Amino acid sequence: MELKSIDEVIAEELKDPEKRRLYEEAQRQDGAAIEIYDRRNDLGLSRRQLAKKSGVSKKVITKIEQGDMDFSDESMQIMKQVLRSLGKENDSSLAYQK
Numbered sequence: 001m002e003l004k005s006i007d008e009v010i011a012e013e014l015k016d017p018e019k020r021r022l023y024e025e026a027q028r029q030d031g032a033a034i035e036i037y038d039r040r041n042d043l044g045l046s047r048r049q050l051a052k053k054s055g056v057s058k059k060v061i062t063k064i065e066q067g068d069m070d071f072s073d074e075s076m077q078i079m080k081q082v083l084r085s086l087g088k089e090n091d092s093s094l095a096y097q098k
Helices: 006-013 017-042 047-054 058-065 073-085
Strands: none
Touching: 017 058, 017 073, 047 058, 047 073, 058 073
C-alpha cells in the first residue's frame, strides 16, 4: 500500500462537491472567528463589552473565538451580527455569503 501525504488525501476528499462546500464553509467561519478576535483586541474590548455591544452573550463570543461554534446558517448569522457591531459589515472579506 502506497502512503499518501496529507495534502494528497485532502485533495482527493475535496473532489466530492459536498465535502468541498463544507470545507470552504468551515474556512470562512474560522476566518470570521479570527477576524472577530483580532478586531475586538484592536479596539481594546473585553468579551463582556463586545457581548453588550453586539447583543450576543459573552458565552457565545467565547465559543466563536475558541472555534467551538457549530457550522450552521444560524451561527454564521450570529458571527455577521458580531462583525457588524465591530464595524465590519460588508467590507469584511471573511463574512459569510451564501
